[in-house]
Amino acid sequence: MPQYNPPLRDMQFVLHELLHAVDELKRLPPHADLDEDTVNAVLEEGGRFAAEVIAPLNLSGDSEGCRLDVATHAVTPPKGFKQAYETYVAGGWPALSCDPAHGGQGLPLLVNQFFYEMLNGANQAWTMYPGLSHGAYEALHAHGTESQKRLYLPKLTSGEWTGTMCLTEPHCGTDLGLLRTKAQPLADGSYAITGQKIFISAGEHDLAANIVHLVLARLPDAPAGSKGISLFVVPKFVVKDDGSLGARNGIFCSALEHKMGIHGNATCQMVLEEAVGTLVGEPHKGLQAMFVMMNAARLGVGNQSLGLTEVAYQNAVAYARERLQMRALSGPKAPDKPADPILVHPDVRKMLLTARAYAEGGRALSAYVALQLDKSLASSDAAERQACEAEVALLTPIIKAFLTDNGWIATSHCMQVFGGHGYIHEWGMEQFVRDARINMIYEGTNTVQSLDLLGRKVLANNGATLKAFGKKIAAFVEEEGVDEAMQEFVNPLADLGDKVTKLTTELGMKAFQNPDEVGAAAVDYLRVVGHLSFAYFFARMAKVALQKQASGDPFYTAKLATARFYFAKLLPETAGLIRSCRTGLQPLMAMDENLF
Template sequence: MATYTPPIRDMQFVMHELLGVTDALKAMPPHAEIDADTLNAVLEEGGKFAAEVTFPLNASGDEQGCTLDKTTHEVTAPKGFKAAYAQYVEGGWPALSCDPAYGGQGLPIVLNQCLYEMLNSANQAWTMYPGLTHGAYEALHTHGTDEQKRTYLPKLTSGHWTGTMCLTEPHCGTDLGLLRSKAEPQADGSYRITGSKIFISSGEHDLAENIVHLVLARLPDAPQGSKGISLFVVPKFLVQPDGSLGARNPIWCTGLEHKMGIHGNATAQISLDGAVGTLVGEPHKGLAAMFVMMNAARLGVGMQSLGLTEVAYQNAVAYAKDRIQMRSLSGPKAPDKPADPIIVHPDVRKMLLTARAYAEGGRALSLYCALLIDRELSHPDEAVRRDAADQVALLTPIVKAFLTDNAWLATSHCLQVYGGHGYIREWGMEQYVRDARINMIYEGTNTIQSLDLLGRKVLADNGAKLKKFGQLIVDFVEEEGVVEAMQEFVNPLADLGDKVTKLTSELGMKAFGNADEVGGAAVDYLRVVGHLVFAYFFARSAKVALEKQGTGDPFYTAKLATARFYFAKLLPETASLIRTARSGVQPLLAMDEALF
């Protein structure tokens, strides 16, 4: 019963009016000739594919799930998934932002992110198959040998092969230093890898002819801990010198996880029994190579939640306009009907606007990050590339954690709009809630992202990366602070910027005395900084909307109303978060373990 309309207009607003993407791309030689018409045309076609091909498979894929043949270890994806993937490959979508040297189209990452938002709105479980493939492509493109690139990148680029990341083991999740999988060197330069992996998304399926697994394991002489981990590429089918597929590699799916959501994606238990692999990057430095894929995945998970926020919002709005219940407290708004549509009620509007604001703020942030990645990869000026890389490093944990936390809140609100109908399957809303919940957990739990932000990205360099983003805010406030119409946006933005600076200094001093103080404050701190980033983009959006109000386009009226709602109803959350972050770790550690 759910529906989905790709938010093309808002994507165009963010790209062309907020970020000035085409002007930014002109400074990057690989993208200098790309114009707005090209970007818009690809957006339109990508939206059609998402809405017409993968969206109709979302509910049925959730109901059917994946099927494992325990005799052959083969997994069958839900009905229609394989045909949709073949259509995706035929349309050239996997190659959109890949390197032309390996058959890619060479279009910017910012455009690819728009595509992935729409695909995730349409069908997150299906989108994880090509999404993880793109991460494997990035890791091998950055750290693979010339032979590995020749062997794997053209097929990953085309989508004829898919990819996975095999990290987690039954006894270790985030703490990869505990992993036990072993890699034995062979005389021919390859390795025989043995071990068990769990929670491997897209780990086995029938969508593609080969699956390229990136596997973490230890060499015989590996030191203990995370400094003793190496990365290997382990294909499902061995690849012959001429590129054809050879023998089946002994890397098997031994079970499928029974999950709360994303049923259409095969979350596999994987057993490696002397599987043949080749080393990616340097021995014992596998995490550095894998982090290319992990960081791409963290941004990708943010896009998953953004997609779910958008589609949940769209359906909740449609329901709220149609469903009649009670009368408005200020008098009937639909006197010709026995009751008013529930969209007239203030709290229903609050829930809807919360989802809308988190979708629009998340879209602005994620596309800004994508444009930064384009700069990091393609700008000719090394200083610009370095600055972009610093900003991406700072913002990645925010995209992953803030957007996924917001999606959990937004989808839950949207389910609440439906009342009892939201809790039953036929309306489709409960699936969005279930699917959204995993995004806060995998690719590093949101607590891990918070520790990464505060500990590694802020305190470790004395706030240098944070100050770079902060300077964008300072410049904007100085420029717009004299504009009367912008006061309602600029003043709270400037105020929060000052408070974040003070909070960061205070937490840094506490951490010198007790490192646990970072753990006690990190989750609250990330949410505060997430709101600071959102406030910056909403203020910029409001500036554009104010300038365009005279056009009479209701889009700008709605954009301005959403920004005002955000500043009035959502940003004030930071006051309580700052207070709890300052309360320190002592209330968390005071109770003796025996009393729990």
């Protein structure tokens, strides 16, 4: 059975040595009293919960899956999941970063981000039950009425209730403008909602007393398309005005999806039959309110693959140390044994270092974005809030797509390290691969994220947000360019920054003539910008490691080795991607449709 060890040392490095996050956060009024010891203690205890409570349920949960009682529409998650959730609630974990006004602990989102990375590394399927509750909480916190906040936020904060988002329907995936679910106004100001939703993660279960569904639907006078979508809160059990639970609402699970991975989480087909709901936000502006939850989910999915990358790496390294196979080409490295550990073989090391680099780069980027998100929400400086919000919007599709692409690569490599044992269920590696592959698809496919990045976040404002991020990179290059020891990191970073600037200009000109050029280049472009982001943070991490390597701590030696591997073996991928971007639309569209 696979094991999970919380990567607390690297988390502390990113928090305290790379980002100096506590100093940054203490400037924000809600976090003025924060200190490093508190953050470290929370993460240590959170790591213990992840490793000792939910990690042991991951393999069995995948084997057992969820069960639907067709007669009652009740869904039972795998054995141990409910008890683990009770432990999670008793520990106060759902309230970690929630508003104290609703019973939360008020810690930064950054701390919650690291906690959830550990939960995902330990057991992604289990983590998805409470995970979506945070998105529902944020959407209602931002757009809910005072009555909705009073009724729902304390229960979501405590974990007594969980949340979902009900968007997709059988005939429409990402194109939500096609949805058909109807909301009929009732005399008391509520709505009767009828329709069908699919792919609803944690849509039905017995872990919590109530499930708060956020549902997209159309009012009778709604215009066609995405401008006619409204958002409603539809609880599993009707909530009375005093907060107590009333009758079972008309929303239920009609079937469970039989999917390739994440078996321990109930992915539900949901039917609404005049389910009672209340409007969230303004009529016909539901997507605006739902985007709070969708963006949180996209950051969360990137975090899921980051967790899988880390746990796959840990187990593959442990296996490579012990597994004896053949001799090193340069001669025996363990002459006292019948064969050498496979860790001596160059390609095994390449696979392991790829996973390690993608974990460490992803952790740094994710933490940075979470810190900017904290500042966008709590800074007393309006200009800083606006700048951080724009940067979070720019980097969110990269977190979702680049980290999940990398998670697929990393888990596949780590499974390969196990050889024939890699595809045997008991080792756990093939489960990580199956789970990781799903993350590239849901919450907006990675192609959709790429179109969002290039079309909406870069070209739509003539690259202004990207240029602002680029200025930070350029300032770092300028500052470190005089340091001989940093040349191996800042030179390729500066070179890629220049190439991204030129490529963006070229694509903008092409897109002006033919918008389809965006679709032809977007996926490759996102990966290039993802590497630019990673290169920036690996260069910054290398700077810290160079300054502290004299301490003799092997952590810094390993950090430098990983950074050097990243620049030598992974960053060069950008050359081919840039060339692919520049080939444009023509090779994709030249073939007649009838020839496919």
